[in-house]
Amino acid sequence: MFSFSMPELILILVIALVVFGPGKLPEIGKALGRSLQEFKRATNEMKDESQKNELKKPEETK
Numbered sequence: 001m002f003s004f005s006m007p008e009l010i011l012i013l014v015i016a017l018v019v020f021g022p023g024k025l026p027e028i029g030k031a032l033g034r035s036l037q038e039f040k041r042a043t044n045e046m047k048d049e050s051q052k053n054e055l056k057k058p059e060e061t062k
Contacts, residue, residue, distance in 0.1 A: 004012075020028060 016025060
């Protein structure tokens with residue numbers, strides 16, 4: 001996906017610390033983690049549902 005080096009990650013974390021403050025960072029991280037988890041769950045459900053629908057389709061005859 002993305003490849004960040006250690007100095008880039010540190011710079012991003014420092015900027016986030018300055019912008020949001022030390023009290024809000026854990027809350028933001030938790031919210032981001034929950035959002036990613038929910039997105040992953042929804043995409044997996046859609047994938048499973050589409051696979052089930054393909055299996056249920058009757059085979060077309062020519």
